Amino acid sequence: MAQIKNVHGNTLDRLGVAIMSGRYAPGAAMPPEPLLGEELGVSRTVVREAVKSLVAKGLVSTGPKVGTRVLPAEQWNWFDPDVVAWQSTVGLTREFLRDLQELRRVVEPAAVRMAAERATPEDIAEIEAAYQGMRRAVEEGGDYVTHDLLFHQGLLRACHNRMLQQMSKALAALLRTSFEVSTSRKNGARLSLPLHRAVLDAVIARNAGKAEKAVLVLIDAAGEDIEQVLASRRRLPKLDAPARLLRVGA
Structure with a gap:
């Protein structure tokens, strides 16, 4: 957009x-x-x-x-990026963000379990690269959201389930919505970074149970970020603009 x-x-x-x-x-x-x-x-x-x-x-x-x-x-097709972007333009509602959080809690824990069992070395390298991009954005400033999206899409692809791989494309705009809101909170990205590391380390260790618990912690932390941003009545991000860039120390 x-x-x-x-x-x-x-x-x-x-x-x-x-x-x-x-x-x-x-x-x-x-x-x-x-x-x-x-x-x-x-x-x-x-x-x-x-x-x-x-x-x-x-x-x-x-x-x-x-x-x-x-x-x-x-x-309406809520997996369509245009539909999500139009909702962002009109205003992200509490109901929309609640539905998104519930969807993430249903899909991602099961997907991460499969990723821990099936991820190839190439999958791990791809997710690791995305994580390092997130880390650089936190430490040096830059585009955190795009790398965050690549991290989660990499996990879904690592399931090696064709339907979940297709879902990773459909979920992209929805996930970006969550990430934009979370990173709009002061220190949101910095606090989220070790939670992502815990998920990736569990996947690397092939520990499916630990990976599932780690991603639930990550999703719930994002939910708390969203609730705090909504409670603050701060202006929510628009998705018809490039991803918000982090400043050093943000």
Whole structure:
């Protein structure tokens, strides 16, 4: 979302944000394509293609007699990076972040158990490289979030389960949301670093039980970070911008 988008991408973003902000409520009909095109300053063809994308993402349905109608949020594809980014633009809600934490508690402990049993030397090297990138960002400043994401994606790939490997791609935007919120808290990244090390060391030691417990500690610590950031009423990060860079000592 941070990169320059074409007319289709910009139109899609504007409509997606309009839906998620409640401008077009669930069950309500959106304006006809000609009116939307006039409002957005784009052609009817561009609107039609954007609506097709919204259908694919589960935000709307279309029909010859009912037009384009907004679907309930439960039907939206929350694994779609655009949907997550639009939610970030509108505002990350407590409910959204709670759902994310619960998803992590369901998926990641079981995945890390498998990673401890199945990880290859190449997998370990990849996760270690991601960890070292996190460490450098804490000690020298830089992009912590991207390396944090690579760390967790590496763990999911190390399961050598095709469905979990596919899920690592789908989870990317959701995980980035959690990491951005956690690192927005003072010393959040520095405090989280040894928790990541404990997970990786347990995977290297092939200790599945210890790895599972370590990742639960990590996830719960992230949950506490999120609760504190929400309680502080601090402005939450936006995902349509590059990852936040750490300053030395942050």
